Amino acid sequence: MKTKVAIIGAGISGASIARVLSRYENLEVHLIEKAPDVGWGVSKANTALIHGGYDDDPEKYPTRAKLCIRGNRLWHQWVKELEIPHVWNGALIVATKDEDFDELERLLERGRKNGVPEMRIVDRDELFHLEPNLTREAIGALWVPIVGQIGPIPAVIAITENAVANGVKTHLETEVTGIKVENGEVKGVETNNGFIEADIVINAAGLYADKIARMAGIDYFEIHPRKGEYWIFDDDVPGPKRVLFPTPTPISKGIVVTTEISGHLMIGPNAQDLPPEEKENLATTKEGLEQVWEGAKKLWPQLPPRSKVIRTFAGLRPEPTGGDFIIKAEEEVWGFINVAGIRSPGLTSAPAIAYEVAEIIERDLGIELKEKEKWNPYRKEISHFFMMTPEQVNEAVKKNPAYGKIVCRCNSVSEGDILEAIERMKFIGVKTPSVDSVKFRTKATTGTCQGSFCRPKIVQLLAKEYGVEPWEVTLKGKGSEIGIGDVKVLLRGDA
């Protein structure tokens, strides 16, 4: 008989856990997500860094310190197996004052303790050799070559696709309303789509992990949102080759300046603590964005004119009571495992968190995990026109002319790419057609024009493939429909 596992939350943690658990033949894994697609919570908006593992104090935050470096090493393997867009470009933690070197020495020492390889302090000459356009105030830096960047939502998508290919069942647009506990054991989760029986419930609910835990009667922690805001610039604006951090302060890693994987200069985040009830507050603010601008300017003085901004956004980190990740099987409720407070470096740690959970299942719940004879570690990335040579385009159009037709002109996304994305959406169970689902799989609408040319065309493709009226297609799930009806709807008085 199989042990039934319900994972609440298809973010980077939940999806990674699903993938790792999909390896075992005696588990039946269900991945439950309230959003229409995977990766739309905390995982969606962050700095997209695979951190180096040098800055989490193993005394204060032992779980973070351990899982960050382990996660970094695992990502090197996962990005290859799953064809996740990534770059290993390294980070520079920049000193601008003599005192900063004391902190850099501390980070170096801590990094060594955490097992971070190849770190060293570079002097001014070498620093400007590495990064010529850095502020002239810079006097040296800590160089951490193992730092990298990935696409966080593309990563969640890739991991979920692989998990589903290995037998994981997804339940999207499924909101957990209760946890059934009997005689100190979990029995399953109640949802808006009915009851899902489970022997093990894994709470990877991001900002709502405290709420889910309380449903199981566990209330020793609270999650509050910490907001960070970002600017992204047009891809013709030059950015740094490496990830640039200021020397951290006790409260913050500071505002990062980086060229994110699709080639856009990105700056952010600041840190603003919000009350626990503001878990949906993803609004950007003038003050927050100005704070980021000022902070970034200190490292990168040649910020472009504001007219070169193509997007601003905000993300929320789930800050737990105590500050460390909470990853444990709860003793008072057998079968309930918390994966809570996965704030930064959560993206980095995710693969390590997943293995940690597998260990917890074996060690603490005493369930022996039996590996499948056949488990597929690989997943193929969808076609991206922008990565094809003209010769490859001509091969692709033989299969389907749509591969030769561009829909998103800024990022060269073809109709073929988009049709494939829609197929992949359906494969993991996306029920509501959303432009954002296509965007995160193809990069359409994320370029200079921000979708004003291609969004109407993507809406047509989604409407056709999902068999709905075009105005019913959403931007990002129900309540964000593209229109209110056909163009005569108001004159007829139907709306």
Place this chain on the structure above:
Amino acid sequence: MFPRIPMLSYDVVVIGGGPAGMAAAIRAKELGLKVLLLDENDYLGGILPQCIHPGFGLHYYKEELTGPEFASRLAKRLVELGVEYKTATRVLEIKNYSDLEKVVIFTSPSGAYQAWAKAVIYAAGARERHAFEIGIVGDRVSGIYTAGEAQTLMDIYGIMPGKEIVIVGSGDVGLIMARRFALEGAKVKAVVELMPYPGGLARNVMILRDFNIPLYLSHKVVEVRGKGRVERVKVVRVDENLNEIPGSEFWIEADTLIISAGLVPSVKKLKAIGVEIDPATGGPVVNDRLETSVPGIFVAGNSLLINDLVDYVAEQGELAAEGAKEFIENGGIESRKWVKVEKGENVRLLVPHYLSGDRDVYLYLRVSKPMEDVELRIPEIGKRMKLPVVKPAEMLRIKLRAEEIRKAKKLTVEVVKA
């Protein structure tokens, strides 16, 4: 070079099938050139097919047409002449091997091609500025569209975006969309204009009175809030230096925010081959044949500068084609000397930048601020033209004769009190 993708060969490749590109292709064909026109939509016309309102063609065809009518006249002529064209294509790259050897690499549903040409006419139009570019903060919700996107949704695809509308920008596109929404039964709650005067042509500003739409001058939209969909937008008043006035904020409830904050010429592919860009127009620096700083690359229409009349766009297309013909025949555009045209007082932008004095030319220019009873002057040649009123919204087009141009080493155009 891509030896394994099909190679085509032309005198001129025209990029863009809007009015500038079609007019250029037609003229080039009439001049006996072998021409290929490429456009990325499934149909020719550029943005004209979505512009279902009248106001097109008064100069060019001497009658008032709608956008689709204007486009179909050009398309009809194009087909009559047998101009070769491909729709659903996208130019990936322009390569400039030498003066008479250009390669345009493009993709299409039948695959990627390389088209060799002696000259290229670039008429790819413009893009609209969007909400992020004008500093609007708040929630990332549905219901925020550029004016052109809303127009595409309504007039190409038949989708009604929303019912309570706030429009940012009182330029022609914003005003026309205000009317469009009102005609379909939506409530246009405000047109919000940053400047102290409306940005559109006088005939379009009338729309606001006709449909009883409030216009907020010296105001800007600074924030959008909502869950899933726009619910309200925050408006603030600005002072004469365009700084926000604290305490003047107010909210307007609406489900749709339309951004009509101006157009930016699409020139990334030109920049990539080193074409010099004029920061004032956002388009290339050109001579009087509309040739860019890269020999044999010509530009016309909204890629050159943002026009307010399609008639001028088509005229520029023809001029670029004539330039291409001359370029191909002579192996380059030659001139005894180039006369630089400088911007003087109250001239915000001006095209073309260099004049040969070999031919009569039209200068296209915009003023920085509205003025009444002014004179346009070019002191070097003693030219003076009385103008009762000038506005940034209305592009001025003035003719200079070749012999006037030849008289001076440089020319300065200014618009000053008479």
